[in-house]
Amino acid sequence: MxxxxxxxxxxxxxxxxxxxxxxxxxxxxxxxxxxxxxxxxxxxxxxxxxxxxxSSRSTKLIHGGLRYLRRLDIGLVRESQREKNLLLHMAGDFITPLKFQIPCFSPYETLKYKAGLRLYDFLSQNEKSSGAYSREEMVSKSPNLHHDKVHSLLTYFDAGFDDSxxxxxxxxxxxxxxxxxxxxxxxxxxxxxxxxxxxxxxxxxxxxxxxxxxxxxxxxxxxxxxxxxxxxxxxxxxxxxMCLSRGSHIVVDSSFLGTDEALLIPKTVDGRVVFMIPWKGKTLIGTTEEGQAKPEKDPAVTPEEVSYLLSTVRQFLRHGPEEKDIISRFAGIRPLVRRIPHRSSxxxxxxxxxxxxxxxxxxxxxxxxxxxxxxxxxxxxxxxxxxxxxxxxxxxxxxLLIQRLDNIPSLPVSEETLKEKIHYYVKEEMATCIEDILSRRERLLFLDPQRALQLAPKVAEILKTELEHEYPIEQDEKAFTKIVNNYCPQSVRLS
Missing domain, CATH: 3.50.50.60 (FAD/NAD(P)-binding domain)
Structure with missing residues (x-):
C-alpha cells in the first residue's frame, strides 16, 4: 500500500x-x-x-447504546446491537467482548437497571447476557469500588477495540x-x-x-x-x-479500576454516563459532552472537563484518581446532525x-x-x-472477515522493534510522520505522551531513511512536540 x-x-x-x-x-x-x-x-x-x-479519539467501544434506552430509541439500540454482534463475528481479531459493571445504590435502582438490561439482552439476541455479582464477587471483581455504598453490582456485555x-x-x-x-x-x-x-x-x-x-x-x-x-x-x-460536540477523556493507571472489566457510572450531575475502561494496560475515563464551536483536528481538553471526570469517578471509588495521577488526556469531536434548530447536543x-x-x-x-x-x-x-x-x-x-494478516503491529513498541515496525507502517500503511507512527499505528501518544516524546527523535531518524519523499526532520519533531503538549496533563509542559 x-x-x-x-x-x-x-x-x-x-x-x-x-x-x-x-x-x-x-x-x-x-x-x-x-x-x-x-x-x-x-x-x-x-x-x-x-x-x-x-475516528481515533473515541471511547474505544463497539456498543449497543444502553443509555439510548432512556430516550426509548429502541430502533437505534436494536440496530446497534445487531451491528455489534456482526462486527464481533467478522472482526474478532480487533473487536473483543468486554464485560461491564453497573453499581446500583438502592433497591429501586437495581430493579430499574435490571429491567433495562433485560430489554438490552432481548434486543441483542446474543448468548452473552446480563447478570449480577454477589457481595463476595463484588469485592473480588471490583476491588476499588465503594462496596459499602453499593446495593448491587449488575453486569452486561458490549465490546472494546482499538479505533485507529x-x-x-x-x-x-x-x-x-x-x-x-x-x-x-x-x-x-x-x-x-x-x-x-x-x-x-x-x-x-x-x-x-x-x-x-x-x-x-x-x-x-x-x-x-x-x-x-x-x-x-x-x-x-x-x-x-452539524452540531459539534466535544467528548474528552483522561487516562490513568490501571490500579484505579483494578479489574479487566469496565465500569459504567449510570448517573452523573449532567445526566450522562461515564465509563472507566481497561485499555492497553491503562484505565480510560470518559466521556464529556460539551459544545464545540468549530471543527479542528486536535481539540483540547479543558480543565473543567478534567475536573468533571475526576470528581464523577471519585464518588464511586475507594481510592480515586487526582489530577496528578493523569497520564494522558485527549478529546474527539462528535458529528451530530441537528434536525431541530437550537437543540442541545x-x-x-x-x-x-x-x-x-x-x-x-x-x-x-x-x-x-x-x-x-x-x-x-x-x-x-x-x-x-x-x-x-x-x-x-x-x-x-x-x-467479509477482517483478519490480522501480519503480526508486526502487535509487537510491543521499543527502541529494538521500532525500525521493523516503522518500515512496515511506511510501506504497508502509508505513515509519513512521527504522529502517524506514535499516535495511530502505535497508541503511545494516548497511553504515555512523555514516553512518546522521548522516542520521537529515534522515530524521525528511521523515517528519514524509509520515506520516498524529502522528509523535514526538524520541522516534524517540533510539530510533534506541540501535539504532545495537547495530550500531557495540565501540570506538565514539554519543550
Missing amino acids: RRTRMKREAQAESAIFDVVIIGGGASGAWLALDSASRGLKTLLVEQYDFAACT RFAIELLKKAFTCGACLLNYTRLDFFIYDAKHKIIGARIKDQIDFEEFEVYGKTFINATGPFTDIVRKINNPSETKI KILSRRHEILIESTSKLVTLTGGKWTTSRLMAEETLNRMMAHDLLPFRPSITST
Missing part, C-alpha cells in the same frame, strides 16, 4: 472513478471497503492521516479489493459539467504541495465534523446541519443522515457512530443506486 503508487493511479489521465470518497475516518473507511468490494472503481482522499480526527488500528485495517482490506487511497490530500474545489453536476475535484497533496485533478461519476462527503465545510465548497449558500440522536444534493449530486453521509458505520456505508451506496447514480450491485461487507 505505497503512497506513490496510489497517487500515480489517482492522477492517471484515464482514471475516472465510480466513487470518490472525501474523508478517511470510520465512515470513509467502510465506504471504501463497501464500494470496492462491490466491484466499483473507488478513490478515497483524506486531508490528514487516516482516522486522524474523531481498526480503521487502518478496514482501509487495507479495501485496498485488497482494489480501492485507491490517499492520505494528506486536501480537497480545494469541485469541477462541474454544464448542468452543474460534480464530475471532478481539484486536490492538493499536503506533503509535496502538488495540485492535481481527480475525476469521478459520484462524490461522497464523509468528513464527519468537517461536513459543513465540504458542503459549502460545493454550495456557499448551504445552511449548517446532549439530547441529539446518534442516528446518521444521508443527503443527496439535487443539482450537483454531492452525497453527504454524516452523524452516526463507530458501531453503525458499516451499515451507514451500505445504506449510502444503496441509496445512490436507488437514485440511479450507480449501477446496482449488492453489498457484501456483512459477509
Whole structure:
C-alpha cells in the first residue's frame, strides 16, 4: 500500500472513478471497503492521516447504546446491537467482548437497571447476557469500588477495540479489493459539467504541495465534523446541519479500576454516563459532552472537563484518581446532525443522515457512530443506486472477515522493534510522520505522551531513511512536540 503508487493511479489521465470518497475516518473507511468490494472503481482522499480526527479519539467501544434506552430509541439500540454482534463475528481479531459493571445504590435502582438490561439482552439476541455479582464477587471483581455504598453490582456485555488500528485495517482490506487511497490530500474545489453536476475535484497533496485533478461519476462527503465545510465548497449558500460536540477523556493507571472489566457510572450531575475502561494496560475515563464551536483536528481538553471526570469517578471509588495521577488526556469531536434548530447536543440522536444534493449530486453521509458505520456505508451506496447514480450491485461487507494478516503491529513498541515496525507502517500503511507512527499505528501518544516524546527523535531518524519523499526532520519533531503538549496533563509542559 505505497503512497506513490496510489497517487500515480489517482492522477492517471484515464482514471475516472465510480466513487470518490472525501474523508478517511470510520465512515470513509467502510465506504471504501463497501464500494470496492462491490466491484466499483473507488478513490478515497483524506486531508490528514487516516482516522486522524474523531475516528481515533473515541471511547474505544463497539456498543449497543444502553443509555439510548432512556430516550426509548429502541430502533437505534436494536440496530446497534445487531451491528455489534456482526462486527464481533467478522472482526474478532480487533473487536473483543468486554464485560461491564453497573453499581446500583438502592433497591429501586437495581430493579430499574435490571429491567433495562433485560430489554438490552432481548434486543441483542446474543448468548452473552446480563447478570449480577454477589457481595463476595463484588469485592473480588471490583476491588476499588465503594462496596459499602453499593446495593448491587449488575453486569452486561458490549465490546472494546482499538479505533485507529481498526480503521487502518478496514482501509487495507479495501485496498485488497482494489480501492485507491490517499492520505494528506486536501480537497480545494469541485469541477462541474454544464448542468452543474460534480464530475471532478481539484486536490492538493499536503506533503509535496502538488495540485492535481481527480475525476469521478459520484462524490461522497464523509468528513464527519468537517461536513459543513465540504458542503459549502460545493454550495456557499448551504445552511449548517452539524452540531459539534466535544467528548474528552483522561487516562490513568490501571490500579484505579483494578479489574479487566469496565465500569459504567449510570448517573452523573449532567445526566450522562461515564465509563472507566481497561485499555492497553491503562484505565480510560470518559466521556464529556460539551459544545464545540468549530471543527479542528486536535481539540483540547479543558480543565473543567478534567475536573468533571475526576470528581464523577471519585464518588464511586475507594481510592480515586487526582489530577496528578493523569497520564494522558485527549478529546474527539462528535458529528451530530441537528434536525431541530437550537437543540442541545446532549439530547441529539446518534442516528446518521444521508443527503443527496439535487443539482450537483454531492452525497453527504454524516452523524452516526463507530458501531453503525458499516451499515451507514451500505445504506449510502444503496441509496445512490436507488437514485440511479450507480449501477446496482449488492453489498457484501456483512459477509467479509477482517483478519490480522501480519503480526508486526502487535509487537510491543521499543527502541529494538521500532525500525521493523516503522518500515512496515511506511510501506504497508502509508505513515509519513512521527504522529502517524506514535499516535495511530502505535497508541503511545494516548497511553504515555512523555514516553512518546522521548522516542520521537529515534522515530524521525528511521523515517528519514524509509520515506520516498524529502522528509523535514526538524520541522516534524517540533510539530510533534506541540501535539504532545495537547495530550500531557495540565501540570506538565514539554519543550
